[in-house]
Amino acid sequence: SISRFSHIESAGFPDDSGGPEFAVLRETEVWDFNQFLTGLKLIHFTGEKWVNNVNLYLTHIEEEIDSPGVAPGIRDPFGIPANTVNSEYTRVEAEYITVFSISSSNNISLGIDTQYERGNNSGTIFAGEEIPTNFKEERFTISPLIELKLNILKDFYLLGGGRIDYTDGFNTEVSPHIGILYSLKKSGTTFSANWGEGFKLPSFFALGNPIVGNENLRPETSDSFDFKVGQLLFNDSFSIAATAFYNRFSNLIDFDEGPPPRLINLDEVVTKGFEFEIKTKKIFNSVLYWNLSYIKSNIVNSPENLRNRPEWLANFSIIWTPDPLLEICLLYTSDAADEDC
Numbered sequence: 436s437i438s439r440f441s442h443i444e445s446a447g448f449p450d451d452s453g454g455p456e457f458a459v460l461r462e463t464e465v466w467d468f469n470q471f472l473t474g475l476k477l478i479h480f481t482g483e484k485w486v487n488n489v490n491l492y493l494t495h496i497e498e499e500i501d502s503p504g505v506a507p508g509i510r511d512p513f514g515i516p517a518n519t520v521n522s523e524y525t526r527v528e529a530e531y532i533t534v535f536s537i538s539s540s541n542n543i544s545l546g547i548d549t550q551y552e553r554g555n556n557s558g559t560i561f562a563g564e565e566i567p568t569n570f571k572e573e574r575f576t577i578s579p580l581i582e583l584k585l586n587i588l589k590d591f592y593l594l595g596g597g598r599i600d601y602t603d604g605f606n607t608e609v610s611p612h613i614g615i616l617y618s619l620k621k622s623g624t625t626f627s628a629n630w631g632e633g634f635k636l637p638s639f640f641a642l643g644n645p646i647v648g649n650e651n652l653r654p655e656t657s658d659s660f661d662f663k664v665g666q667l668l669f670n671d672s673f674s675i676a677a678t679a680f681y682n683r684f685s686n687l688i689d690f691d692e693g694p695p696p697r698l699i700n701l702d703e704v705v706t707k708g709f710e711f712e713i714k715t716k717k718i719f720n721s722v723l724y725w726n727l728s729y730i731k732s733n734i735v736n737s738p739e740n741l742r743n744r745p746e747w748l749a750n751f752s753i754i755w756t757p758d759p760l761l762e763i764c765l766l767y768t769s770d771a772a773d774e775d776c
Contacts, residue, residue: 438473449515451692452505459506467499484536488546492528504561511694518568518646522556524639532580540586548578548598554639560646568645576602576636592616600634605654608634623667633657641688641698649698653686671716678710690742703735708746720757726750745769 445466452458477489500520507514532546556570580598587593597611612631619625637652665676686700710728715721728748732741749769756762 436473436475439471441468441470443468449502449505451511451515451696453508459508460503462503464500464502469497471495486534486536488530488532488534490528490530490532492526494524494526494528496522496524498522498524500558510692511696513694515646515696516560516562518558518560520556520558520568520645522554522558522570522640522643524554525552527551538586540584540592542584544580544582544596546580548576548580550576550578552576552639554643556643556645558645570639570643570645570648572639572643574603574636576600590618590620592618594629602636605636608654608656610634623671625663625665627663627665628661629663630658630660633659637688637698644698647690647697652688652698653700655684655686655688655700657682657684659683672718673716674714676712678712679708680710681705681707692742701734701737704732704741705735706730706732717756720755722754724750724752724754 443466446463448454448458449464452460472492472494474490474492476491479487479489481487498520499522500518502515502518502520504517505511505515528548528550530546530548532544534542534544536542551573552575553573554571556568558568558570560566560568578598578600580596582596583594585593592615594614594616595612597609600608600610602608610632612629614627614629614631617626633656635655635657637654640648641652642648642650659680659682661678661680663676663678665674667674682705684704684706685702687704688698689701689704691697691699708728708730710726712724712726714725715723726749729746730744730748731746732744734741747769750767752764752766754762754764
């Protein structure tokens with residue numbers, strides 16, 4: 436089982452206000468954020484070739500924002516009125532996966548993933564009068580899935596599978612993927628290539644935020660391809676890997692600064708680049724991981740660039756397990772994205 440609680444308080448000038456040097460409105464925006472995560476994983480062995488996995492997760496988020504807004508300016512003659520946001524979001528996820536080992540090198544996994552989400556917002560926009568921006572939404576998603584690993588030739592594996600997402604209010608989406616793996620056990624070298632399709636629903640924030648939300652957002656879809664080379668070193672104590680990737684997104688959700696500012700769907704976006712990683716097996720009860728990646732993004736048929744998408748990203752983590760019941764993680768990331776150990 437795992438549980439985590441996060442509390443963040445911050446104050447600063449709103450985005451697009453001009454910051455401490457140029458902001459006309461000198462009152463700062465106050466942000467209060469609480470997040471609680473808990474999860475439980477259960478594993479049951481039915482004989483030597485049949486394993487059942489049950490994963491349960493609960494996420495609850497509370498967020499309060501009190502913003503003075505943004506004064507009208509040259510770029511945006513309307514500005515953003517003062518506003519408040521008081522929102523809650525809850526997600527409950529239950530996943531069951533059963534794995535059958537046909538042989539030591541061949542297996543099939545069948546499962547189902549269910550997810551319930553509920554969100555609400557009771558904010559206010561102060562535009563001459565108090566305008567309520569109440570938002571309430573809930574949705575249920577059920578996703579059957581299948582995974583295959585087949586050893587069709589010596590040291591050569593075929594990987595495949597997919598999932599189907601049934602979500603209230605959205606079209607049914609099928610996301611297949613297929614891959615190949617060539618493993619040289621004597622040298623510890625592996626080569627792999629993968630292709631797959633992806634699907635992502637717009638978040639409740641994207642749909643219902645009173646300032647930038649857009650209730651007409653469509654789900655994102657993607658096609659992805661990657662090629663990876665890996666190598667084990669020093670009696671398998673270290674592993675290094677290099678990956679090249681190419682992704683094409685349809686209806687990618689991104690921020691349009693306007694005026695008025697809002698989230699929109701981009702017709703087509705391409706990202707490509709490479710990733711390099713180093714990882715150790717447990718040494719002195721510790722596992723080290725380092726990752727460096729380069730990502731080049733391009734909005735097709737547009738001179739604009741994606742906002743807040745750094746080209747270079749680096750991550751470093753140490754996981755120390757002094758006791759089987761205790762795990763301590765130290766994480767550094769060069770990007771502000773949420774990362775888990």
